[in-house]
Amino acid sequence: MSGNGHSYGEQAGEAAPELAQEAAPTTAPSVPAAFGLFSSDTKKNEDLKQMLESSKDSAKLDAMKRIVGMIAKGKNASELFPAVVKNVASKNIEIKKLVYVYLMRYAEEQQDLALLSISTFQRALKDPNQLIRASALRVLSSIRVPIIVPIMMLAIKEASSDLSPYVRKNAAHAIQKLYSLDPEQKEMLIEVIEKLLKDRSTLVAGSVVMAFEEVCPDRIDLIHKNYRKLCNLLVDVEEWGQVVIIHMLTRYARTQFVSPWKTDDDVVEEYNENNFYESDGEQKEKDRNVKKTYTMDPDHRLLLRNTKPLLQSRNAAVVMAVAQLYWHLAPKSEAGIVSKSLVRLLRSNREVQYIVLQNIATMSIQRKGMFEPYLKSFYVRSTDPTMIKTLKLEILTNLANEANISTLLREFQTYVKSQDKQFAAATIQAIGRCATNITEVTDTCLNGLVCLLSNRDETVVAESVVVIKKLLQTQPAHHGEIIKHMAKLLDNITVPVARASILWLIGEYCERVPKIAPDVLRKTAKSFTNEDDLVKLQILNLGAKLYLTNSKQTKLLTQYVLNLGKYDQSYDIRDRTRFIRQLIVPNEKSGALSKYAKKIFLAQKPAPLLESPFKDRDHFQLGTLSHTLNSRATGYLELSDWPDVAPDPAVRNVEVAESAKEWTAILGKTKKEKPTEKFYSESEEEEDESASTGATESESGSESEKEDKEEGSSDESSGSSSSSEESSDSESDSKESTAKKTSGAVKESNAEESKKKAKGISKNRNTSSSSDTESSSSEGSSSDSKSVSDSRSDSDSGKSGSATSSKKEEKTAQDRKTPSKQDVFLLDLDDFYPVTTPVAVPTAAVLSPSLTADLEGLSLSGSSVIDQVTTQVFVPTKTHEMLHRMTGKGLSAHYHFSRQPDMFGDHMVPVQVTVTNTTDQKIENIHIGEKKLPLGMRIHEFNPIECLEPGGSVTVSMGIDFCDSTQTASFQLCTKDDHFNVNIQPPVGELLLPVTMSEKDFKKEQGMLTGMNETSATIAVAPQNSTSLVIIEKVVKAANLGVVPSGQDNIHRFAAKTVHSGSLMLVTVELKESSTAQLIINTEKTVIGSVLLRELKPVLSQG
């Protein structure tokens, strides 16, 4: 080159200026084909400089536009740098923007000059306009000049606490830029990331997670506290952010939860318990499927539930991200829901199809069932590009089974004839794979392939030969004919692989075709020199094998071939020849091996396995670049295996919650909790929260949040506090709701406080706590976070033992105070009553039903004990048929009365319906349709069952308000395609709610309900029914009555109130001599009373 340059100088003087220019650009390779234009460029550049220095904005703008044009074309415009950089402070926004564009491109090359612009950006960072602040940060961080790292760091820190979420988003982006410029800033940047992760704006979430993934993907601990928030925000994050967050959460979940894939009925009991406590029917249903087999961490479930709606996204990347999340995280039974959406993506562009099909191919190997219903969607069209065709074929092959193979083979027949020969060849391989996988069709396939041997196209024939070879190898028993046929073909086939395959086959099975084999060797020996290497090797092979089995006929031939091979051009063949000769031709030098020549050459060869190329791809996370390329891409983050034991789920409890918890812990030292308190208080807050969100008209899936919390509650030691954090995720109303919630919590705890502490302190507390939480949630200022962490440790130590066993702890607390739990309980409540009233009454409106009932019990307990609703004494197991499977076209339904108090609000009788699918197809969308109800009757519907697998059954809860009558509730049970009229008729005993009261109260009440309100009968009692235990059992079984402790052995009293109107229902059974008994019922509702009497009579008289 130097000589080259020298010669220029000698050539002509006029070349000199051009040379100078050539030297100037530093990025010479990026300016191809521009050499000749340089002279004109210089002139242009001159006038561009002039224009940039002119006073008119329009001229400057024009110049900048032309410069941007140059940059876009990849031309070098770096020498204009000084002229351009002057304009960075221009008032005109567009000039400014274009200057920014220029700066980002060239600042790295001209660092010194670039520094001139820095002060402008620093000023702009303080601009009142958020857009200008953001773009200044954007450009500042894009200028890759190491010297300004500290300035960038400062700017990022400031911007991360900017008021505008848009600026904060840009700060998140800037983190990555700074990190790539100077990795040493990592620690500082992680701090910023940590701070931004706490951000509640949906705008920021995606970008900061992106930064997290890039800077510190291993700092999984930063996610814990934000996990639930991210899950809940996910639906509202912009689509690109969703993709990043979902991928990150997939990795996170794999480290934090235990595998849901260990199926089978481990933990059935767990479910029952939950069922009992949980007040939200819908959620229980959703979980039931899962919990039957295994208990999923509620946070795990939360993730799955919150990502599911995103399957509906218009963005293919989001859908794919959710699909891979389900694939890697969901129980196997649930992963199926993604297939429909993935199939939908196949309508999209060629590129999207390509990626999606690849992923489906990997999935379909492991779980055929997922895509089997969509088999036809993978049928190939002649207009598909070849790469799409092959992928579809791959999937079709993976999905092939006994049932669909005949249709598939018919489809394949069309493909084999395709004009696209590459695809035709792939089809033949596919047929081969089907043949080996499904033994039923092996012969059919083989025959089909043999037919293809007479195809006109050589590639088709060759591919068939190769596949047939493999097939025959798997079952060589009786295919002499085919081998003969193929031997004949040898004359016509020229494709080396095919010829080699045939030769190998004949050699391998030469004993089956003893007459033909030597002849083939003769023919090929003739053409040996003209053959391809591959074929030559096989000729040698064939010779060797024949020599061993039939040396009489072929000895000379083989010798001849070996001689040819000895002088072949290819060393590989010479090598092989030498090797074979030594082995088979006995001579004095031949070693011990030649004895075993026969064994070596004619050993049983294992049949090749015809496998999908996608078989091993699943060790890469689906949807990633690495998966597509089937090799580790740089920066690929491995998906870890499930941990054997889940790490402590409590790490995800959020700090605000902790502080609230701590507060209760300190102040409520003497506090006594009822065992079920956390559930109730939780639901209270939910109501609170939903009310507040409802008011601000935000559609951010508040429902889902609600469910989530409920689920989460079982793990959190103090449900009341944890939810307050989670629920306040929508930024707009966070403050408001936080405040409300805390006050809600205060109310709750007030109820538990002892009387003396209550009034004054609680007021203080009320204000202090709400302000506390508010400040810590809105801004994580250092002092606050400190106190928070303090408080956490406090509460931890106070928690005595595991977090989940709070129940136990509470018990001990109670025990400490008084020996008899039940009594104290009531007593205390009595004490609290005056305190609670003013607070509890207004809240009652928004309380969940269960709490209402509870509070009702509490508040009324002072004035009248009798209305205290107790839990049911007995749950009847008797089920009633609602829909027979014959009338229901395979769908059957049963119901029973679960007697759970007030699941759906006052006046509702809870009914559990078990729906069973006895067909062999999925039944989708089971829901309640048209209702035909008598006046006043209401139904609380169960949530629609999306899909019921064949043989599966699901139990759902519904509530019916029967209006204290035994009229039937008729409604339609609908599936996706059908609807069936069903009805539920309640036994009168189910229209009651048991109450507890003392004997004294009972008598008092009874005294008031005489005359018209009393019905009685004398009945004969069967002898075996005369013991008190049996009587109680029988009566309670027949009607939902509460047992009243009785002082007399022969009198049994039961009390209840009607569900709808709350009227008392008092039942007395008085045993008389000679096995008779007097049955007395006192109630205002005389009709129900008499019906109940009629129903109770046989219960006691029969055995």
Place this chain on the structure above:
Amino acid sequence: MLMRCGPGCHCPSPSPSNLIPKRVTSKESCQATDGKHRQSQKMIHSLFLINCSGDIFLEKHWKSVVSQSVCDYFFEAQEKAIDVENVPPVISTPHHYLISIYRDKIFFVSVIQTEVPPLFVIEFLHRVADTFQDYFGECSETAIKDNVVIVYELLEEMLDNGFPLATESNILKELIKPPTILRSVVNSITGSSNVGDTLPTGQLSNIPWRRAGVKYTNNEAYFDVIEEIDAIIDKSGSTVFAEIQGVIDSCIKLSGMPDLSLSFMNPRLLDDVSFHPCIRFKRWESERVLSFIPPDGNFRLISYRVSSQNLVAIPVYVKHMISFKENSSSGRFDVTIGPKQNMGKTVEGVVMTVHMPKAVLNMNLTATQGSYTFDPVTKVLTWDVGKITPQKLPNLKGIVNLQSGAPKPEENPSLNIQFKIQQLAISGLKVNRLDMYGEKYKPFKGVKYITKAGKFQVRT
């Protein structure tokens, strides 16, 4: 430059590699630039736009500059793939990964350095192409070259550090005004710019897809229900596979912040739906009502698939007789198209395209209706039929000339049919009503139905 080398000069051939980066050298230089930035860099690094003849006519770098020579790997793959359709979307090179899409005769080639979900990039590139389409009316090389400054500004706004920043058309349009003839005239006179100087308020509201302060004198909301039938019909005329894919495209010009809800007579028809982000998922789940605050202007509200259990009515049938005689250089071609189950609507816009086998030299046909063309280079036969009237069925028949000596084509070509039926949604989907909340005026509402052939193929 070559000329300047005198005849006696023995300088080692004045390397053309200076002028055109040759493959071997370029790869090296590419490695060299890489060495500087070894840190992980996520997402989209650079973008190159390449036209069909292999010219890189636009490049944009979001991070450090990547040499154009990286595209050589792409060209290599392109050569290997023979036709453009088969260029693999993901190519691995020693130091980068190239993810590309092909749209409107332009390759969008993005350079990636590290692991990234490929669909993320692909989807984004398509979004870029959509935006160009939206701004310039077409996404062609000339349009992009003519508007290179706007293109650059758009790319700058859409990606920051390789990560999508603003992709909603409503927001972009507020940041950067689309060019119109009038505005470019005005701009050139007044010297004002295309760039908006007001803030895009939408970035900060909870509805990032709608711009604020929309005002119209005529408030209108139009919905086009467009259904496409995808089908494969086999030789005998029976349906191998058929499915209805539908979309609802909307054109909403409503002032203020309208909150719309659109309900259907038979929403359960919709089996699988994908939504524009504006739609409230919960409402759909619980009530099967589309409730949303719409973006301003044109957008796709939903796309859906009609459940495959429903039998799809195929509105046309095709009778065909295509045969190639053994050992002769001609064949026969006879195709008739007729309407079927069209629910009283006329089938129009019928076009048939056939990719004839390579051996076909020419075709001599007569059409009873419409006109046909045969391109002897690409071997594509196109027959533009127009409207089908049941009284006189359109027919195309004649002689096919084959290359003499070439073997008879193995397979008959499949026929791709396009058609259109106005005022009909073949699935039977019906919009029930559109309600508007949040604004007081009464908008003008309209719904249009149309059924088209999607990927409709008849095997022969």
